[in-house]
C-alpha cells in the first residue's frame with residue numbers, strides 16, 4: 189500500500205514504538221491520528237510534529253482503548269475530520285504483571301475493540317474503502333516469557349486474533365464477491381510475524397492463495 193495521502197490511526201502513539209510508527213507514516217506523507225491515554229505526552233508530541241510536518245498532518249485525541257465510548261468517539265472524529273480510515277496500527281500496550289486484568293484489558297481486549305469499531309469504517313462490506321490493520325504483538329506472542337505470563341497470554345491472543353481475522357476477512361470478502369476473478373486484499377501484520385493474506389483469486393467462491 190502506498191502511504192502518501194492515506195489516513196492512519198495509531199494507538200499508543202504518544203511515545204515509544206507508536207511514536208516511531210507515526211514518524212514513519214508522516215515521513216511517507218500519510219496523515220496520522222494519534223490516540224493515547226497519556227494526554228500530556230500526546231499533546232507534547234503533537235506540538236513537535238506540527239513544527240516538523242505541519243499541523244494539518246496530524247490530530248491527537250486523548251483516548252483510552254479500554255473505553256468503548258472513547259474509542260468510538262475518537263474513530264468517529266477521525267472520519268469526520270479526514271474522511272475515512274485506511275490504516276489502523278493497534279499498538280497501545282502495557283507490561284505490568286501486578287495489574288494483570290488491566291494488562292489483558294489494554295493489550296488484548298483493546299486490540300479487539302479498536303479493530304471491530306474501526307472495521308465499521310474501513311470494511312468494504314460496510315461502505316469503507318478497505319485498508320490495512322497492523323497489530324503490535326511481540327516475541328512473547330510466539331514463545332512464552334516466564335517472567336510475564338499474563339503479558340505472554342495477551343500477545344499470544346493478539347497473534348491468534350490477527351491470524352483468524354486475516355483469514356476471516358478474505359473469506360468474507362471472497363464470499364461477498366460475485367464469482368469471478370478479482371483481487372481481494374486483506375493484510376493483517378503482526379510485529380514479528382507477518383500474516384499477509386492477499387491476491388486471493390476467487391473462482392469457485394473458495395479463496396485460493398496465488
Ligand SMILES: NC(=O)c1ccc[n+]([C@@H]2O[C@H](COP(=O)([O-])OP(=O)(O)OC[C@H]3O[C@@H](n4cnc5c(N)ncnc54)[C@H](O)[C@@H]3O)[C@@H](O)[C@H]2O)c1
Nearest residue numbers: 200202203204205224225226251252253279280281325326
Ligand atoms: N518495547 C519493546 O521492547 C516491545 C517489544 C515487543 C512488543 N512491544 C509492544 O509494542 C507496543 C508499544 O510498546 P512500547 O515499548 O512503545 O511502550 P511505551 O510504554 O513506550 O508506549 C506505549 C504507549 O501506549 C499508551 N497506552 C497505554 N495504555 C493505553 C490505553 N489504555 N489506551 C491508549 N493508549 C495507551 C501509553 O500511554 C504509551 O504512550 C506494546 O503493545 C508492546 O507490548 C514492545
Ligand SMILES: CC[C@@H](O)/C=C/C=C\C[C@@H](O)/C=C/C=C/C=C\[C@@H](O)CCCC(=O)O
Nearest residue numbers: 281282283325326327328332333334335336
Ligand atoms: C509494553 C510496554 C513496553 O514499554 C515494554 C515492553 C518490553 C518488552 C516487551 C516484550 O514484548 C518483548 C519481550 C522480548 C523478550 C525476548 C527475549 C528474552 O528477553 C526472553 C527472556 C525470558 C523471560 O523473560 O521469560
